[in-house]
Amino acid sequence: MREPQCVVCGDRLTSAQLLMGDGRCHNCRDFEPAFARALSFGEYEGGLRGLIHLLKYEAVLPVASVLGGMMASVIAELLAGCGDSVPLVVPVPLHKSKRSDRGFNQAELIARAAVKRLPQRLELATGVLVRRRATISQVGLTREQRIENMRDAFQVRNHQVLGGRTVIVVDDVMTTGTTLSECARVLKEAGAEWVFAATVARAFQGGALPESVFHVGQQPAVHAEEEASEAAAVAASV
Numbered sequence: 001m002r003e004p005q006c007v008v009c010g011d012r013l014t015s016a017q018l019l020m021g022d023g024r025c026h027n028c029r030d031f032e033p034a035f036a037r038a039l040s041f042g043e044y045e046g047g048l049r050g051l052i053h054l055l056k057y058e059a060v061l062p063v064a065s066v067l068g069g070m071m072a073s074v075i076a077e078l079l080a081g082c083g084d085s086v087p088l089v090v091p092v093p094l095h096k097s098k099r100s101d102r103g104f105n106q107a108e109l110i111a112r113a114a115v116k117r118l119p120q121r122l123e124l125a126t127g128v129l130v131r132r133r134a135t136i137s138q139v140g141l142t143r144e145q146r147i148e149n150m151r152d153a154f155q156v157r158n159h160q161v162l163g164g165r166t167v168i169v170v171d172d173v174m175t176t177g178t179t180l181s182e183c184a185r186v187l188k189e190a191g192a193e194w195v196f197a198a199t200v201a202r203a204f205q206g207g208a209l210p211e212s213v214f215h216v217g218q219q220p221a222v223h224a225e226e227e228a229s230e231a232a233a234v235a236a237s238v
């Protein structure tokens with residue numbers, strides 16, 4: 001059984017928000033995201049968080065196939081009402097400096113594995129969206145500042161494939177939704193008709209802080225900073 005969730009971004013709804021009656025959380029009411037709906041397989045905690053870490057920080061690439069299976073079920077649920085058109089699956093790109101440091105884009109590996117598993121025809125489009133600048137840490141920023149920080153971070157490279165299409169933007173984790181909303185905004189500006197956001201995991205904004213924020217010293221240095229900034233972004237948005 002699901003807890004009450006925002007019908008747009010999937011965040012948990014508090015009882016005060018439930019009383020508003022339209023099913024949206026206060027963030028979606030104040031700053032409507034550019035995606036029509038965001039859906040995640042599960043919460044960013046425990047085993048699911050461990051699997052994402054194995055892929056992203058330990059480069060255990062076969063894990064992408066497991067996460068791709070989860071992503072396939074998220075995409076299938078999002079596409080249930082999408083009619084006959086062939087949806088475009090667009091992984092959230094990394095900036096080229098980060099991609100070359102890591103050696104792969106985890107969102108792309110997960111999207112690729114998901115598309116292979118789904119029975120319907122989907123088109124994976126990895127070159128459509130590019131990250132043209134490395135964004136600064138979102139830590140401590142207000143929602144308005146985060147939106148401003150993300151603005152123009154992404155650029156569409158291949159406008160002609162987007163006209164009238166349904167697009168599913170894929171990422172590993174959604175925290176505040178600012179990144180996915182900015183991707184959706186530029187895709188729609190370039191002609192996409194509907195944009196959905198699909199992630200393997202959701203870091204709930206009303207939830208507890210990820211444990212690692214209190215144990216940063218025990219994390220391998222390579223991802224302690226990123227984990228801490230994810231955790232702080234969650235904290236800052238509460």
Ligand SMILES: [Zn+2]
Nearest residue numbers: 006009025028
């Ligand atoms: Zn919401």
